[in-house]
Amino acid sequence: MDVPEQNHKVLLEVKELKKYFPITQGFFRKTTGYVRAVDDVSFSINEGETLGLVGESGCGKTTTSRCILRAQLPSSGQILFRTKEDAVVDLATLPERPLRALRPEMQMIFQDPFNSLDARMTLMDIVGEPLLVNGLKDREERTERVADLLRLVGLRPEYMRRFPHAFSGGERQRIGIARALALHPRLVVADEPVSALDVSVQAQVLNLLLELQEKFHLTYLFVAHNLSVVKHITDRVAVMYVGKIVELAKTAEIFSAPRHPYTAALMSSVPVPDPRLRMQNVILKGEVASPANPPSGCYFHPRCDYATDICRAEMPELTEISSGHFVRCHRAEELTLAGIG
Amino acid sequence: MDNQSSPILEVKDLKTYFMMDEGVVKAVDGVSFDVYPGQAVGIVGESGCGKSVTMRSVLRIVDRPGRIVGGELLFHPKSGGSDSDKQEVIDLVTLDPKGSQMRAIRGAEIALIPQEPMTAFSPVHTIGNQIMEAILLHQEVSEAEARQQAIKVLHEVGVSMPEKRLDAYSWQLSGGLRQRAIIAMALSCHPSILIADEPTTAIDVTTQAQILDLLRSLQQQSNTAIIFITHDLGVVAQMTNYVVVMYLGRVMEAGSVDEIFHAPKHPYTQALLRSIPSVQSTPRVPLPTITGSIPHPFNRPPGCPFHPRCTAFMKGICDCNVPELKTVDGQRVSCFLYQDVEGEDRGRA
Numbered sequence: 001m002d003v004p005e006q007n008h009k010v011l012l013e014v015k016e017l018k019k020y021f022p023i024t025q026g027f028f029r030k031t032t033g034y035v036r037a038v039d040d041v042s043f044s045i046n047e048g049e050t051l052g053l054v055g056e057s058g059c060g061k062t063t064t065s066r067c068i069l070r071a072q073l074p075s076s077g078q079i080l081f082r083t084k085e086d087a088v089v090d091l092a093t094l095p096e097r098p099l100r101a102l103r104p105e106m107q108m109i110f111q112d113p114f115n116s117l118d119a120r121m122t123l124m125d126i127v128g129e130p131l132l133v134n135g136l137k138d139r140e141e142r143t144e145r146v147a148d149l150l151r152l153v154g155l156r157p158e159y160m161r162r163f164p165h166a167f168s169g170g171e172r173q174r175i176g177i178a179r180a181l182a183l184h185p186r187l188v189v190a191d192e193p194v195s196a197l198d199v200s201v202q203a204q205v206l207n208l209l210l211e212l213q214e215k216f217h218l219t220y221l222f223v224a225h226n227l228s229v230v231k232h233i234t235d236r237v238a239v240m241y242v243g244k245i246v247e248l249a250k251t252a253e254i255f256s257a258p259r260h261p262y263t264a265a266l267m268s269s270v271p272v273p274d275p276r277l278r279m280q281n282v283i284l285k286g287e288v289a290s291p292a293n294p295p296s297g298c299y300f301h302p303r304c305d306y307a308t309d310i311c312r313a314e315m316p317e318l319t320e321i322s323s324g325h326f327v328r329c330h331r332a333e334e335l336t337l338a339g340i341g
Numbered sequence: 342m343d344n345q346s347s348p349i350l351e352v353k354d355l356k357t358y359f360m361m362d363e364g365v366v367k368a369v370d371g372v373s374f375d376v377y378p379g380q381a382v383g384i385v386g387e388s389g390c391g392k393s394v395t396m397r398s399v400l401r402i403v404d405r406p407g408r409i410v411g412g413e414l415l416f417h418p419k420s421g422g423s424d425s426d427k428q429e430v431i432d433l434v435t436l437d438p439k440g441s442q443m444r445a446i447r448g449a450e451i452a453l454i455p456q457e458p459m460t461a462f463s464p465v466h467t468i469g470n471q472i473m474e475a476i477l478l479h480q481e482v483s484e485a486e487a488r489q490q491a492i493k494v495l496h497e498v499g500v501s502m503p504e505k506r507l508d509a510y511s512w513q514l515s516g517g518l519r520q521r522a523i524i525a526m527a528l529s530c531h532p533s534i535l536i537a538d539e540p541t542t543a544i545d546v547t548t549q550a551q552i553l554d555l556l557r558s559l560q561q562q563s564n565t566a567i568i569f570i571t572h573d574l575g576v577v578a579q580m581t582n583y584v585v586v587m588y589l590g591r592v593m594e595a596g597s598v599d600e601i602f603h604a605p606k607h608p609y610t611q612a613l614l615r616s617i618p619s620v621q622s623t624p625r626v627p628l629p630t631i632t633g634s635i636p637h638p639f640n641r642p643p644g645c646p647f648h649p650r651c652t653a654f655m656k657g658i659c660d661c662n663v664p665e666l667k668t669v670d671g672q673r674v675s676c677f678l679y680q681d682v683e684g685e686d687r688g689r690a
Contacts, residue, residue, distance in 0.1 A: 056545035057516075168634040169388075198387035198635065199572060203616035203628040210625060225546065232618035233625065251624065269550035271575030273617055275598040278579060283554050284547045287515050340621070 009082060011219050012068065012187060013044040017077035017092070019063050023292060035292045037063040038074075039243035042318070047082075047186070050213065050220040052234035052251070054227065054266070056288050060243040061223045065189045067092075068221065069106055070099060081106070084186070104134055104183035111192035113172035117164040123150065123175060124160045130182045149178040153208060170201030177208065184216070191223045206233060227270050231255055236324075239263045242289050242299040245318060249325040256339045259327040262300050264337035272340075298330065306331055347417060348375040349533055349566055350399070350451075355412035357391075357398045366638040368394040368407065370590035373666065376534065379564040383581035383598070385571060389635055391590040392570045396536050400447055401438040409434050418450055419533050449479040452532035456539040458519040462511035468495075469507030472526045479530045491529065498525045499555055517548040521555070528559065538570045553580060574617055578602055586610050589636070589646035591663075596672035606674045608653045645677070653678055 018041075020034040038060040045051045053061045067074040070091055079091040083102060091099065110116035117126055127146045128136075136142050147157035153174040164172055173193065180188060193209070194202040210233065212218060224230050230237060231251055238248040239262065247260040258264040265284045286303045289295055297314050301307040310330050318328045329335075357369040369391040376382050384392045397403045399414055414433035436443040455461040462471060472491040476482065482490070488507070495503035498521045511519055520540070527535060537556065541549040557580065560567055569581055577584055577598070584601040586594045586609065594607040605611045615629040622628075633650045636642060642649050648659035655677060664675040 056547060168637075170634050199574065200387060200613060200616050200631040201634055203618070203630045206618065207627045207630060210627060227546075228618045231624055232622065232628070265547060269546040271549075271553070271573065271579040272621075273574040273578045273602065273614070273619060275578045275602050283550050287517050287548065288545070 009047050010044045011047045011049075011082050012221075013078075013080040014064075014068065015042050015078040015080065017041045017064065017067060017079065018075045019060075019067055019072060020075045033292060036243045036294065037291055038067065039291070041077075041240070041243070041245055043238050043245065043248060045187075045219055045221060047219055048213070048217050049236065050222055050234045052230040052237040053221060053223045053240060054225065054230055054237055055240035056225065056266075058242075058288055058291065059240040060291070061240050062191055064240070065108075065191055065221060065223050068187075069108055069189055070094070071108075081187070104130070105185055106187045106189065107180040107183065107185035109173075109176055109180050109188060109190040109193045112196050113169055113176055114196070116176055117172055119164055122161050122163055123155075126164070126175060127178045127182055130179060134183060145182070146178075149182055152181070152212070153178045154204075168201070169197050170204055173197060173201075173205050174208065177205075177212070181212065181216070185218070187219050187221065189221045189223070192225070193222075194229060195224065195226060202229070209233065227255075227267060239266065242294055243291050244299065244328060245326070246300065246328045247326065248318075253325060254339075258337050258339050259321060259325065259332045259335065260300075260329045261304050261306050261335065261337065264339065265303075267340050268338070270340075298328075306335055346378055348415075349378050349417050349419075350376040351413070351415040351417075352376075352395070352399070353413040353415065355395065355398060355414065356410045357394050357403055357407055358410050359407045361406060364639050367590050367641065368638070369398060371412070372585075372587070372590070372592050373412075374585050374592065374595055376566050376568060378533065378566055379560070380583060381560060381567045381569065381581040383569045383571065383577035383584045384587060385574065385577050385584060386587035387572055387635055389589070389638060390587040392587050393538060394590075395587075396453070396538060396568065396570055399433065399536065400451060400453060401433060401436065401443050402447075416446065416450070418446070445479070448475055448532075449530040450532055451534045451536065452527040452530065454524055454527045454535065454537040454540050456542065458516065458523045458544075459511075461523055462519065464510060464512055467508050467510055468514070468522050472507075472522070472529050475526055475529050491525075494525045494529045495522065497559070498522075498528065499551075500525065516544045517551060520544055520548070520552055524552070524555065524559075528563075528565075531563065531565075533565060535565050535567045536570070537567060539572075540569070541576060542571070542573065549576075556580070574602075574614070586613070589638075589641060591646055592666055592673070592675060593647065594672065594674050594676075595666070600672050604672075606669060606672055606679065607676050608651050608678070609647045612650075612652070645675070 017038055019038040020036055022031040023033040023035060024030060025032045041064055055061045066072045068079055074092045077092055080088050081091050082088050124146055127149055128142045131142050131145055146160060150157045155171060155174055194205050197205060213220060222234055234251050237251050237254050238245050241262050247254060247263045258267060284303045289299050295302050296312060298311045298316055301311040316328050316330045318326050320326050321332050353373050355369055355372045359366040359368055372395055386392045398409055416431045416433050418429055469491055473487040476487040476490050491507060492503045495506060500506050500518060500521050541552055571577060581598050584598050585592055588609050593609045601610060605614060612631045616631060618628055631650050644660040644662055645664050648654050658677050664677050664680060666673050666675040667680050669679045
């Protein structure tokens with residue numbers, strides 16, 4: 001948790017990342033506007049660290065993670081990745097061929113273990129596929145490796161010949177994790193890895209993720225909306241709202257002393273599993289702004305209790321208000337907001 | 342809530358089985374609980390525990406091959422405000438699910454807030470059309486009056502510009518508005534029981550907070566009993582007075598919300614509460630887990646359904662006998678830690 005940062009190299013640095021989706025209309029598909037799914041997002045992740053990316057649906061957290069893995073081509077910005085050879089490459093503009101060589105270093109764990117596994121492939125094929133694609137042609141060797149991987153995630157290697165339907169949600173998520181780890185990745189992007197799981201199984205998968213991180217010195221980008229899970233597993237948290245990061249800080253700090261009104265509202269909205277602590281929550285009015293037609297000034301101002309004239313007119317910059325704590329709010333300095341925990 | 346009042350719904354030893362080709366799935370296997378007027382009951386459990394099937398049984402909308410094979414669902418309708426002693430009691434199990442009596446109760450007396458607001462509305466009819474349909478089915482009013490009522494109920498649930506929204510289609514509304522519209526539809530006939538099946542799982546946290554706040558204030562105003570079906574222990578802790586914990590079709594524990602969260606008796610409830618990462622817990626420390634996973638419905642373990650995962654498992658007792666739901670210090674628990682088995686059973690195995 002409190003590892004001094006200087007000992008850690010930056011593994012991934014995202015600079016001013018933007019991803020706009022055109023809105024087309026009419027027969028000639030004329031572009032009439034843009035959905036600014038990701039609008040000027042910057043952050044960095046150190047090696048061995050877990051960064052949480054939090055926000056409500058449509059805030060651009062998934063698009064950000066997809067851009068990092070180049071499942072989507074960013075509109076602009078830089079995604080600087082430090083390779084195994086200690087060279088820094090920009091994934092945003094990297095051509096297909098060298099990118100492919102880098103793919104094994106970045107893997108993804110998907111949200112829905114029921115749809116992300118091919119129902120017609122056995123575990124051997126699912127987990128072995130990345131190995132095969134990356135040149136492990138020898139079947140016996142591959143079987144060996146798959147067995148190791150299954151053991152690693154807590155599944156019995158005898159299950160190798162079975163199909164995904166024979167497994168429960170938690171076990172399927174383990175299969176997905178085994179597949180993601182097959183190529184010794186350095187960066188693992190986990191997009192809501194536990195939100196589709198039952199409570200009792202969720203804890204098992206979270207423990208597994210923590211254990212694997214320790215074992216292989218993995219770096220996680222953890223995309224989630226469940227704040228209790230995020231608090232449990234991350235070192236730092238970035239909160240996104242309508243395509244922009246509104247606050248970025250160390251996990252303990254952001255939870256105990258949030259500086260952005262949206263972060264504070266988000267936290268107080270989480271129902272606490274304790275009837276003695278009934279919510280005195282900040283209930284936000286209105287709905288999340290549309291990234292196709294965001295409001296003027298600070299995107300959050302129509303829902304903000306603290307909005308003033310400047311908030312309506314000007315978009316605040318993401319500024320560092322204390323060491324490592326970034327906030328995008330005009331009034332961050334003066335406001336005292338309640339946190340949790 | 343108040344102990345003087347009689348329950349509005351008594352679920353007694355309800356059994357709903359699904360007769361599949363592969364065997365019988367005992368989705369609900371002897372569930373009992375009471376609901377009082379104005380009470381918020383939470384039914385908690387993980388997937389496959391039968392919480393949704395219980396509620397579908399109450400509404401009599403269990404799909405084939407599912408069937409209620411036993412038990413009683415005693416519904417006490419509000420008798421026009423008068424407190425006569427001879428209150429009518431209807432056993433919903435005996436009614437024809439498609440008959441006029443059940444159809445009069447469903448929607449009017451017992452209403453459902455379905456899980457997915459996206460799929461619950463028909464996309465080819467306007468919101469107003471669908472809310473008015475419910476009103477026209479259950480009340481003898483003209484179409485114009487129904488429209489006025491629909492506007493009123495939409496206004497009550499906090500939809501701005503209800504006159505305009507009435508003519509909107511569900512896909513034109515945002516998630517939060519759609520959920521409000523669904524709640525409006527459920528409330529349109531002033532039901533005495535409202536069943537909310539995972540009312541907030543499909544929506545974002547800030548919207549969830551709004552919806553929960555809305556449900557809370559509606560409940561305070563109208564004295565409606567709400568049954569929350571959810572797996573989110575946070576929602577249960579915040580919203581309910583009484584909690585029923587289910588596992589594999591059986592009630593593991595039932596009690597007041599404070600007792601369930603602060604003095605859980607059943608090992609399953611205890612383990613479940615420990616395994617959720619809380620915003621207050623120490624980060625990055627491995628969470629205590631429940632070993633194994635929920636068994637497949639066809640491989641139901643014999644005896645107590647939780648015994649293969651239980652830390653307090655007693656060989657020869659838990660795997661041979663099914664514990665009954667017994668009252669222990671005001672809470673109802675089904676666990677052999679709190680009750681004895683008949684002498685001869687103990688010796689076996």
